[in-house]
Amino acid sequence: MIVVLAGGVGAARFLQGVVQVVPQQQFTVIVNTGDDRAFYGLHVSPDLDIVMYTLAGIVDETQGWGIRDDTYHTMQQLTRYGNEDWFLLGDRDLATHIHRTNLLRQGKTLSEVTDLLRIQLGLQLHILPMSDQPVATHIQTPAGLLHFQEYMVKRHCADEVQDVVFTGASAARPAPRVLDALKEAEAILIAPSNPIVSIGSILAVPGIHDVLHEASGMIVAVSPIVGGAPIKGPADKLMRSLGIDVSAVGVARCYRDFLDVMVIDEQDTQLAADIEDLGIPTVVTNTIMHDMTAKANLARSVLEAAGVTM
């Protein structure tokens, strides 16, 4: 089994590559749920949905999230009832949140609900939330502690970042099978996701960081920072605010105490020496996932670096 630690859009696109190269059944994906939030009383799990929709082939490719050709009629009417409308939820997408919320209220865990959803969507890889307990990523700003979605989507990352806080993390436990999957993995891949709020929140769940030290499989990360900027999202602002260099070197430092190999982009060839100075070998390749061929090529490089037979 190969385990992938995943955030949202970058991870989902990376996964599109790996499942071209190795059968889905051989993958377990552990997904960030720190971005989860209730909207209108419905439990929304953005990263779980992005991963599922993308691999199921129904994602809105342009946005990277939501369902293709979706409409927004429910939200329009919700707005008429005085509700906020800064987090766009399409009509088809809302079905996921309604269904998930209904099952959670019936007593199922987020892991159980996620497994049912991925089966209904025809996926064969295992998808695990990082935890069944609520962990909410918050950004400490001069305006107060903001939920990550509020910081990013509602306020467009405009606030100064003073700290990142994973509310609930200390009381959370890894979801069932997470620790075993990591321990037993042939390889552990860290997707090109935000190292602070996507991978960082997974690592904040007690037990996960520790087990990475014990893992027998190779641990290989793909840098989400290319040429000094993230491909997508606010990783640069968060990293800079926390005093982390906005580069593949900064990402490598985040993972240095467990990372075996760092995969960086050809544009960052000159950074290889700095990363190797940390004791982490690098693989330099094209990490820009323009199309399915590029995704598959990146996957091959990463899996090869991890010693996986394809």
Next chain:
Amino acid sequence: MIVVLAGGVGAARFLQGVVQVVPQQQFTVIVNTGDDRAFYGLHVSPDLDIVMYTLAGIVDETQGWGIRDDTYHTMQQLTRYGNEDWFLLGDRDLATHIHRTNLLRQGKTLSEVTDLLRIQLGLQLHILPMSDQPVATHIQTPAGLLHFQEYMVKRHCADEVQDVVFTGASAARPAPRVLDALKEAEAILIAPSNPIVSIGSILAVPGIHDVLHEASGMIVAVSPIVGGAPIKGPADKLMRSLGIDVSAVGVARCYRDFLDVMVIDEQDTQLAADIEDLGIPTVVTNTIMHDMTAKANLARSVLEAAGVTM
């Protein structure tokens, strides 16, 4: 204040007439909630919504329920997740159920939620659910006890009706203002709704039937049965099964211990004598609500019979 006891489509169309003749502010509508049911964990109140959507001018006139030009994208996706799809809920309509459920979960009562919704929909008449406690109309059949929506919508009224049971009614209380509104009403109008499952469920809430005896205002009912058949819905099957004549006479018998005047259709002129034999004066008029003019004319006849100055 004029009080109207209301079910769904027939009542909503009748109300479209009365608000043409008397300002909305002078009306309090007490609505059946025995048809309420959870779908996908969302609280659906069909009769409250039909009344609100109709008076707000957004109802799907052809169906008599739901919102005009609605789409069904959420339900299509919910079906993909293995959910039932026999109760059609449009995308715009779902916003009402999501919003209602969210407010109920936050601790608001159904009365409070209904008042917020009717204000957001721009309505000036008062709309009260019959009770804030759950009352669920069930049909006893050879196949078992079926929720009314299951009997009607899912199984198309195909089961033999052995009894009608208002589950929860004995523990329910009239919603705030219901009893006072009835006591103080200048007139009480019973809309042309199903006397068993729409008006009958309202009367099953302890206290409501009794207060009708004490009411100082005239009580005037419009028969939903014309020419031996209901205009809409399964009233005939239910009445026949319970041994009630499927006619305006049968309806008058349901209400005989408190009714002051029965309004019947011109097609049923020959029934006037039988109703008057029960001690109930009749008004014969056109009760078929083809268009807004017919609705206003019916409203004028009913309000005149109730002694309301227009």
